[in-house]
Amino acid sequence: MAPGPAHRSVRFAAPAVRLNMNKDSAQTALLWIVAAGFFMQSLDTTIVNTALPSIANSLHVAPLAMQPIVVAYTLTMAMLTPASGWLADRFGTRRVYFVAILIFVLGSICCASAHTLGQLVMARVLQGLGGSMLLPIGRLAVLRSVSSEQYVSALAFISIAGQLGPIAGPTLGGWFVQAVTWHWIFLINVPIGALGLYAVQRFLPAHGEIQAPPFDFVGCGLLSLCMISFSLAIEAPVETHRAAWSAGLFALAVLSALAYIPHARRRSNPLFKLSLFGEPNFSVGLLGNLICRIGSSAVPFLVPLLLQLQLGYTPLHSGLMMLPAALAGTVAKRWIAPLVRRYGYDTFLLVNTIVVGSAIVAFALITRGTPLIVGIVVLAVFGAANSMQFAAMNSVTLKGLSHEDAGSGNSLFSMVQMLAIGLGVSIGGGLVNLFSAQWGSAALGFRLSFVCVGIITLISAWVFRHLDDAPVTRNVRGQTTQGAGR
Incomplete structure (x- = not known):
């Protein structure tokens, strides 16, 4: 018997369903x-x-x-x-x-x-x-x-x-x-x-x-030279005979960054268009991100060293101590959107940056006699505030860019994120070495270093005061995921 219409529809629909499933x-x-x-x-x-x-x-x-x-x-x-x-x-x-x-x-x-x-x-x-x-x-x-x-x-x-x-x-x-x-x-x-x-x-x-x-190989080379020179200048020892070497590297970093400006103006498709910086919040957000992340990026490097070298923790114990920060950060992500909608980016980032910077400074108070619960609370507060800070900074920096500039702006933003992590580690480790040698105490070196990197983070609160906080028209979580959620 010839198949009826129903049979034919099933026969022809099956490949479409299979294609959709594949x-x-x-x-x-x-x-x-x-x-x-x-x-x-x-x-x-x-x-x-x-x-x-x-x-x-x-x-x-x-x-x-x-x-x-x-x-x-x-x-x-x-x-x-x-x-x-x-x-x-x-x-x-x-x-x-x-x-x-x-x-x-x-x-x-x-x-x-x-x-x-x-x-x-x-x-x-x-x-x-x-x-x-x-x-x-x-x-x-x-x-x-x-x-x-x-x-x-x-x-x-x-x-x-x-x-x-x-x-x-x-x-x-x-x-x-x-x-x-x-x-x-x-x-x-x-x-x-x-x-x-x-x-x-x-x-x-x-x-x-x-x-x-x-x-744009030339533009990429100029910006890479700027980042490498700046990082090496910070890594250079502070002894007198190396001061000239460090100053020369700083000068090279500045010159390579300045050389990129006329290069970008002459080239039709530069690595990063200078028009990106015509969006006020992008410029402010980029600078605030760099400064804030220098301080907060030093913490994951310094805290395990503090726990193992000064407090006598085992590697596993020190790793477990970092869990409260990571878990609190994951939970806190859901608070970002309602807080930003209620208070605006400028107020939220001002207050939250102060919380992040204060939490970093609080690590200086942790000693062998500090109760375990105090350390856990400080880590949890830092993790929650830092997670919200990253997401809000990502969103406010990128949200005003046009569709044509979004890809280029996100790429430059990713560069700054990675640069800040490296600078945070270099500055944090360098400060511990400097203070330990100057005061003859590694414990004091760690404490003073946490205070310094905490102050660096607090400086970014002043930068975020210059945000042009227009009404929030885009989804904060969407921007967060666009910025890789970091």
Whole structure:
């Protein structure tokens, strides 16, 4: 008997349903791939801090001399992030994302194989080369594969992986150091990366190459020279015979930044258009972000060192002590939107910056006799306020940019974030060394350093007073996920 109309409709509808299911499965796989890459990147940013004293002991160097392995990673990411979008356009998203994971895994293996501090720093540069492409290209792959209605939800899902990294990183790093060796804080990336490489080849859509505009290598070189010179100037010892070297590096940083201005004016497609700074809140937000993050980025580096070197905590115990900050930060994210809607960005950031800076200063009061609950409360307050600070700073900096400038502005913003992390570690570690040598007490060196980096954070409150707080017309959470939730 010939099939009736109902049978024909089922027969013809089945391929459409199957096609739709395949598309949904591919998008789900894509989100998990990008989330895994983001998790690797965020985990590697935090897992190292708890293990620094053990790594220093293994490499026969002072624990406070370990900041180059953090700075090398973040600075490399800051320099190379702007090129990620151009590489994806030029060589294809799937190909470049595959290479990014491969380089990151190879860098992790080199880190685990390092026998000297210099070797470890070079391996971290290799890791940073791969890490600089993981999130931007992953976000670009999602943008090209999901509908506009699903984009914010997709980025929100990916940002969860970024939140899990700081939660798991310090504890996992402490556990590896005690249960096995510090080498496993890097080797854990190998199985995750291997699965990622297979998944990229199996599930990531093969977006073809497109006609990418010429990349601004000169502009990227000038800004990279500025960041490297500025970082090395801060890293330089403060002895008299090095003062001229440090001053020369500062001058080189300023000159390279100034040289970028006429270069950007002459070029039709510069790395970052100068018109970005015509949006007042972008300029204020960028400067406020840099200053605030310098202070708050020193905390994840200094606190594990304080707990292990001064208070006698084990690596695992010090890692567990960082959990209240990470968990409180995750919970506090839901408070941002209603608080900003009620008080406005300028008032919210003024008050919240004071809370963040005061919490950092409060770390100076923690000693061997301080009750455990006090330390937990200080860490929780810092984590909650810092999480809201990052999200609000991300949103107010980017929300006023036009659609044409959003991509370029977000890329510059990501550079500043990574630069600030490196500067925070350099300044925090340098201050501890300086005060410890001057006063002959490492304990006093840590206390004075927390006070100084807390004051640096408080200075950003004055910067945020210059915000032009127009009515909030865009979703705060949407902007937060756009800024990678950091």
